Amino acid sequence: MGLKLNITTTSLMLLLASAVEVSCDTIFDVTKYGAKADENINISQALLKAWGDACSSPVSSTVMIPDGTYALGQITI
Numbered sequence: 117m118g119l120k121l122n123i124t125t126t127s128l129m130l131l132l133a134s135a136v137e138v139s140c141d142t143i144f145d146v147t148k149y150g151a152k153a154d155e156n157i158n159i160s161q162a163l164l165k166a167w168g169d170a171c172s173s174p175v176s177s178t179v180m181i182p183d184g185t186y187a188l189g190q191i192t193i
Contacts, residue, residue, distance in 0.1 A: 153184025
């Protein structure tokens, strides 16, 4: 009985740990790729890198551009 409870508890802890890790990896913030909220600095490359990482992620992902004024040149996604 004790061993069965221990295995169940360990399994539950591993499941919760993996769920927390997945939820942290689903938002791709362009500022972490070098984008700055400055209307004179083009964020095209940072946006493309974040977009590429989000698309190659095995889980549902979001590309986030925080509040601010950004400069964006022409890009092809």
